[in-house]
Amino acid sequence: MSVGKFLSFEDLSDSRGGLVSYEESRNIPFHIKRIYCIYNVSHNAERGFHAHRKLEQVAVCVSGSCTMLLDNGKEKESIVLSTPYKGLYIGSNIWRVMQSFSKDCVLVVLASELYDESDYIRNYDEFLKEIEMGSR
Numbered sequence: 001m002s003v004g005k006f007l008s009f010e011d012l013s014d015s016r017g018g019l020v021s022y023e024e025s026r027n028i029p030f031h032i033k034r035i036y037c038i039y040n041v042s043h044n045a046e047r048g049f050h051a052h053r054k055l056e057q058v059a060v061c062v063s064g065s066c067t068m069l070l071d072n073g074k075e076k077e078s079i080v081l082s083t084p085y086k087g088l089y090i091g092s093n094i095w096r097v098m099q100s101f102s103k104d105c106v107l108v109v110l111a112s113e114l115y116d117e118s119d120y121i122r123n124y125d126e127f128l129k130e131i132e133m134g135s136r
């Protein structure tokens with residue numbers, strides 16, 4: 001995988017049940033300013049269709065499963081998320097689409113910035129233009 005990167009989290013589960021911990025600057029490579037959750041998504045719904053100019057994120061599927069399609073303008077990857085013990089790091093300037101949500105999917109996203117609509121690139125041609133300009 002080269003567009004996204006998997007992060008592994010220690011399984012702290014014991015006979016009483018599951019436990020996993022996400023800590024900024026320890027197992028998450030940035031300061032966590034925001035956490036949001038995506039859940040109750042119908043199986044045929046697709047979300048995302050955007051990139052971020054600055055934001056970094058780690059997406060963790062704490063229940064069920066979903067598929068993340070990543071695209072850096074040159075390479076594309078399809079990644080299945082299905083465990084709380086693995087997070088997908090998504091850096092800036094990566095186009096993403098989320099799909100194939102299971103009924104019980106809860107996708108937790110740890111984000112390096114507060115919500116800011118001006119950080120979104122929601123048009124694919126604009127995304128390609130911005131990364132082309134950035135690589136000059």
Ligand code: TYD
Nearest residue numbers: 034035036038046047048049050098114115
């Ligand atoms: P969006 O990021 O477009 O959703 P997805 O990528 O999952 O398809 O967000 C949907 C709406 O929710 C949009 O109007 C922005 C708003 N929103 C917030 O207000 N705060 C947030 O932290 C997020 C992620 C979205």
